[in-house]
Amino acid sequence: MTRLGKWCFAFTLLMSFTVSAKEMHVVSTVHPVNLIVQELVASVGTSETLLPTGSSPHDYALRPSDLEKVNKADLVVWVGPELESFLTKLLADKKNAIALTAQPDITLREYEEAHADHADHDAHAHHHHGVDPHLWLGPDQAIEAAKVISTALIERDPLNRTRYEANLSRFTASVTETVQNLKKQLQPVHKEGYYVFHDAYGYFEEAFGLNNLGHFTVSPDRRPGAKTLITIRNTLKKSQVKCIFREPQFSPAVIHSVVNGSDIKIGTLDPMATDIAAEQGGYVRFLQELGYSFTECLK
Numbered sequence: 001m002t003r004l005g006k007w008c009f010a011f012t013l014l015m016s017f018t019v020s021a022k023e024m025h026v027v028s029t030v031h032p033v034n035l036i037v038q039e040l041v042a043s044v045g046t047s048e049t050l051l052p053t054g055s056s057p058h059d060y061a062l063r064p065s066d067l068e069k070v071n072k073a074d075l076v077v078w079v080g081p082e083l084e085s086f087l088t089k090l091l092a093d094k095k096n097a098i099a100l101t102a103q104p105d106i107t108l109r110e111y112e113e114a115h116a117d118h119a120d121h122d123a124h125a126h127h128h129h130g131v132d133p134h135l136w137l138g139p140d141q142a143i144e145a146a147k148v149i150s151t152a153l154i155e156r157d158p159l160n161r162t163r164y165e166a167n168l169s170r171f172t173a174s175v176t177e178t179v180q181n182l183k184k185q186l187q188p189v190h191k192e193g194y195y196v197f198h199d200a201y202g203y204f205e206e207a208f209g210l211n212n213l214g215h216f217t218v219s220p221d222r223r224p225g226a227k228t229l230i231t232i233r234n235t236l237k238k239s240q241v242k243c244i245f246r247e248p249q250f251s252p253a254v255i256h257s258v259v260n261g262s263d264i265k266i267g268t269l270d271p272m273a274t275d276i277a278a279e280q281g282g283y284v285r286f287l288q289e290l291g292y293s294f295t296e297c298l299k
Contacts, residue, residue: 024157026149027073029084030057032136032273033100035283036146037077039171040153042280044160045074053274054249057084070094075152083133098152101131106144108135109202137271138203139179139287143172171283178284182291183208189298192242195232197250200271204290213239216254224254233258243297245269267297 024045028034034049041047050069051060057079070076073096080101081088091097100106109132135141150168154161186208199215214235216224224232235241236258243265246255255266273286 024074024153024160025072026075026077026153027069029076029078029087030136030272031276031278032271032283032286033077033079033145034278035273035276035286036136036142036171037149038278039280039283040146040150040164040167042167044157044163044167045153047278049278056249060084060086062086062090074156075149077149079133079135080131082131096156098149100135100145100148101133103145103148105148106135106141107138108132108141109138109206111199111202132202134200134271135203137201137290139175139207141203142283143175146171174281174284175287178287179207182287185291185295186210189295192298193240194243194245194267194294194298195236195241196245196269197247197255201269208291208294210294213241229254229258236262236264243267245293245297247271248274265297267293269293 024041026037026041026045026047027050028037028047029050031049031051031053034047038047048069050066051057067090070090076091076094076097078084078087078091078097078099080099082101091099101108111130111132135145146168150164153164157164190209191211193211193213195213196215198217201210201212204210205212214232216228216232241264244255244259245267246269248268248270249272259266269290273282273289276282276286276289
């Protein structure tokens with residue numbers, strides 16, 4: 001090989017190494033979505049959550065450090081304007097951003113007007129309508145989202161296609177197995193009636209055929225009004241309600257006030273997976289924790 005040939009060969013190797021060595025960095029807006037993403041970039045790249053623990057995507061205010069994270073990311077994964085409206089303008093023209101609710105390959109559910117209405121007679125302007133953005137609570141939707149995200153990763157980092165595909169395959173298999181186990185676990189309690197704090201669990205409830213009788217508020221940022229609480233109290237007297245679920249991010253006082261004097265149990269559901277570490281198996285643990293919470297309170 002000539003000296004020029006050797007130089008070209010060495011340069012090609014160096015360029016190949018440089019391209020491969022740059023790790024993909026993904027920013028997900030909310031922690032549960034990051035639990036999915038971090039499985040897909042395992043051993044290939046890195047991921048982080050934009051919103052701090054305990055903050056609500058419904059009313060978050062971006063900080064300068066958040067803007068920096070978004071601008072430096074190779075890929076930004078957000079649910080969509082239905083959840084993180086504060087990002088709509090910022091991400092509108094960004095080619096490195098994926099809005100999951102805009103993906104035709106993800107099966108989204110629509111809020112049912114009648115269902116969203118029956119616990120909020122005094123909050124007509126606050127009824128939910130359109131797409132339910134809490135898609136990470138659906139195992140099928142999580143797998144569909146993982147496929148969409150993997151495709152985007154491979155487009156941006158084709159040299160690591162094999163590893164992304166292997167990660168997706170492992171994630172899909174683990175979620176599928178967990179769903180089968182949860183179906184057996186939840187079968188004995190799936191007819192038991194319950195209330196949830198806010199209307200966020202439709203995807204999970206549909207996946208496992210659970211019996212949601214209603215919710216306190218359509219959005220966790222809005223405290224239910226007096227008429228709503230009276231309506232719920234009356235419903236609790238007439239219905240076979242086994243459990244009411246609170247959320248760790250919000251004061252349980254309002255729930256205790258309607259349960260007072262009854263034998264209805266209080267459980268906890270955490271749709272934001274606050275206590276689940278971003279590590280391999282994190283999303284599956286999130287599903288298992290939800291299943292355990294339902295089983296324990298409804299049995």
